Amino acid sequence: MLYLGDTARVPYGIKSRETITRYALESSLFLLNNNVKLIVVACNTVSAVALPYLRDILKAPIIGVLEPGVQAAISGVNSNSFGIIATPSTIESNAYQNRIKELRENCLVYSQACPLLVPMAEEGITEGEIAEKVLNSYLKIFDDTTIKSLILGCTHYPLFKGTISRLLGEGITLVDSAETVAMEVEAMLLRESLIKTHGNGKVKCFITDVPRNFNEKAERFFGSNLIEVSRKNIFELNVD
Amino acid sequence: MLYLGDTARVPYGIKSRETITRYALESSLFLLNNNVKLIVVACNTVSAVALPYLRDILKAPIIGVLEPGVQAAISGVNSNSFGIIATPSTIESNAYQNRIKELRENCLVYSQACPLLVPMAEEGITEGEIAEKVLNSYLKIFDDTTIKSLILGCTHYPLFKGTISRLLGEGITLVDSAETVAMEVEAMLLRESLIKTHGNGKVKCFITDVPRNFNEKAERFFGSNLIEVSRKNIFELNVD
Numbered sequence: 224m225l226y227l228g229d230t231a232r233v234p235y236g237i238k239s240r241e242t243i244t245r246y247a248l249e250s251s252l253f254l255l256n257n258n259v260k261l262i263v264v265a266c267n268t269v270s271a272v273a274l275p276y277l278r279d280i281l282k283a284p285i286i287g288v289l290e291p292g293v294q295a296a297i298s299g300v301n302s303n304s305f306g307i308i309a310t311p312s313t314i315e316s317n318a319y320q321n322r323i324k325e326l327r328e329n330c331l332v333y334s335q336a337c338p339l340l341v342p343m344a345e346e347g348i349t350e351g352e353i354a355e356k357v358l359n360s361y362l363k364i365f366d367d368t369t370i371k372s373l374i375l376g377c378t379h380y381p382l383f384k385g386t387i388s389r390l391l392g393e394g395i396t397l398v399d400s401a402e403t404v405a406m407e408v409e410a411m412l413l414r415e416s417l418i419k420t421h422g423n424g425k426v427k428c429f430i431t432d433v434p435r436n437f438n439e440k441a442e443r444f445f446g447s448n449l450i451e452v453s454r455k456n457i458f459e460l461n462v463d
Numbered sequence: 464m465l466y467l468g469d470t471a472r473v474p475y476g477i478k479s480r481e482t483i484t485r486y487a488l489e490s491s492l493f494l495l496n497n498n499v500k501l502i503v504v505a506c507n508t509v510s511a512v513a514l515p516y517l518r519d520i521l522k523a524p525i526i527g528v529l530e531p532g533v534q535a536a537i538s539g540v541n542s543n544s545f546g547i548i549a550t551p552s553t554i555e556s557n558a559y560q561n562r563i564k565e566l567r568e569n570c571l572v573y574s575q576a577c578p579l580l581v582p583m584a585e586e587g588i589t590e591g592e593i594a595e596k597v598l599n600s601y602l603k604i605f606d607d608t609t610i611k612s613l614i615l616g617c618t619h620y621p622l623f624k625g626t627i628s629r630l631l632g633e634g635i636t637l638v639d640s641a642e643t644v645a646m647e648v649e650a651m652l653l654r655e656s657l658i659k660t661h662g663n664g665k666v667k668c669f670i671t672d673v674p675r676n677f678n679e680k681a682e683r684f685f686g687s688n689l690i691e692v693s694r695k696n697i698f699e700l701n702v703d
Contacts, residue, residue: 231482232472237585242471242672342582345477353596360593432482 224426225259231432234341236268236310236377243312247273251281253429260417263408264288267377268310271318284411291407292374292400293322300396302371303330308361309376311336319376333368337361337377344379345440350386358383362390372396382443430454464666465499471672474581476508476550476617483552487513491521493669500657503648504528507616508550511558524651531643532614533562540636542611543570548601549616551576559616573608577601577617584619585680590626598623602630612636622683670694 227250229235235243247269251262262285264270264277270287277285296305305327307319314336323332339357348354365373373395375381381399388397412418433454434440467490469475475483487509491502502525504510504517510527517525536545545567547559554576563572579597588594605613613635615621621639628637652658673694674680 231478237674238471239673338586339579339582339588342579346578348579353593353600356593356596433479434477 224424225254225257226426226428227254228428228430230430230434230437234310235266236312236341237338238312240272240312240316243268244273244276247277248280251277251285255281255283259283261286261408261411261415263404265378265404267292268312271309271313271316271376284415284417286404286407286411288378288400288404289318289322289376291403292376292398293319293326295400295403296372296374296398297323297326300372302369303327304368304370305330305332306365306368306370306373306395307332307334307376308337308340308373308380309334310341311338313376319374331368333365333370335361335364337380340383341377341379344382344443347439347443349382354383354386355390358386358390362387365391365395370395372398375399464664465494465497466666466668467494468668468670470670470674470677474550475506476552476581477578478552480512480552480556483508484513484516487517488520491517491525495521495523499523501526501648501651501655503644505644506618507532508553511549511553511556511616524655524657526644526647526651528618528640528644529558529562529616531647532616532638532640533559533566535640535643536612536614536638537563537566540612542609543567544608544610545570545572546605546608546610546613546635547572547574547616548577548580548613548620549574550581551578553616559614571608573605573610575601575604577620580623581617581619584622584683587679587683589622594623594626595630598626598630602627605631605635610635612638615639 229246229250232246235246238246247264254262260283262277262281262283264274264285264287267288270289274285274287274289305323307314307323309319313319314334320332320334324330340361343349343354343357371394373387373391375384375387375397378399380387381397381401384397409418428441430437431454469486469490472486475486478486487504494502500523502517502521502523504514504525504527507528510529514525514527514529545563547554547563549559553559554574560572560574564570580601583589583594583597611634613627613631615624615627615637620627621637621641624637649658668681670677671694
């Protein structure tokens, strides 16, 4: 498994559709040039903004995190009201909102952009007074709604699960797409006869920058299982 | 006057020395290729991390914001204790701390990295409860010191002046380098006989991305005087 983190250009979720699409294409081409057979776009912003474009022009199967998140949110939920929090670019794309409304006619979708949560997660500020104040200001739009599930529409947001649960109280399920994405990857590999049936897998991590507290951050997300990390300058100088 | 904002890759202050230096070089080459006669590195992170490198390899005069900020901080201040807040990369470079200690032997420099302030400024969260809580957590290290001046070591931070003043109380001067930089530019242009002596100037803005609320943000910094803005994709695809 090749993992590419574009740490030299993060965060994506505050940038334009055009720039996000360009970055997503560059990252995908890097992976394809390294012979991957399937790409998981493990980022909600890219999934919401650039996935149709990537699928249009690239032949390899590409799995985003939006559809699995939507499926997880609507399966087994009776309510017709859904909540979603995500980056500004994801919310403004309306990709989640449109997809949910396609699958559940006449439902209500309440959405809130949370621009500070990615930088806070990167700094480890996921609980305590500051996290609560910021989350409170973002979550108050759900107060007078009847949502029963809230989609955590950004891969950083599950780190806030504890604080969000406490603030929203019981009765609202927090949905992230991690497990449903993994299941979709397996299903797709089986369907396309691409699955490896013997031997052990290996993880190789590429990052485009080594930010100051990278190891600490990586452990926050991956645990201490990082096997190999290389810094890869995939985006070179080109000045006119 | 050509202004280049690398909005497609901001923020810089959480990235590595190597990546910041590469971005600074690319941006400088873009400006030089557009025939500027002098470059102002109007970013504390780049000034702290990459200025010696840029001066080493580029012939044009280059003015950073660090030295003017330091001069403004020490001039007319009797205290031997100085405070500085800046991005993580600026603080970790020790450039401010070392320069102040060079000019004021045996002084004390207290420094604090404030990673959330740039995203907060970009979102317009510069006062109110959240801004105060976050600033309080960053400023508490100055509580038991005798600093008389605090350097706002990031071009975003003057937007927090009101809140910082209120939190620190009277008796601590907030220093930013805006005016001293402008004076240094004029002095340098005179010294190098590069100054334009007739006609009116013009401002041309280039940005590498158009972020979602660009006009609103630009007005927060520049007022409503933006004359011309072009989106310029100066960093092209190059994948191996």
